[in-house]
Amino acid sequence: MTQRFYFDTSVFGGMFDTEFEEETTLLFEKVNLGQILCVYSNLTESELTRAPAKVQQFFTNIANDYKQLIKVTPQALVLAQTYIDEKVVGPTSLDDCIHIAVATLNKVDILVSWNFKHIVNVYRIRGYNSVNLRLGYSTLEIRSPKEIVGNENER
16 A cells, blocks of 8 residues: 655755755655655645745646645644644744644654754654644654655665
C-alpha cells in the first residue's frame, strides 16, 4: 500500500534550495515512482501562489495520480487554534498549526517539512501530539525529507 505523506509548502521550495535540494529530489523521486502519495491541502496551494514561479511550476508538474488534495475544515481550524492556545507555538504560527491539524485529521502516515523551528522540532512535535492524544486523535509522525531518504542505502 502506498504511504500517504503530507508535504507542507517548504518541501516544494526545497527543490530549489541548495541546502535541501538533494534530499528533496530523492523524496520526489519516490513520489514519481508511486512509492509515496504527495498529500497537500488547499492551504499549501494558497501558500504556493506566493512562491517563486519555478516552485509553482514544479508543483503543477507533479502528476495528479501521485498527489492528493485535502481540505482545511472547521474542525482543523479548531484543532490548530488549540495548539496555539496550549502554547505549542505562538499565534504567528497559525498556518503551521493548520498544516499539522489537517495532516492529523486525515491520518497521513508522515508530515514532511523543512521547517525546523515550528514543525520538525522535538519539543513542538511532543506538544502537537500531547494535544492530539488529549483530544482523542492519533499522534502524528513528523519528519524532514533528510530523515526519510538520508540513510536508506546504509546498513
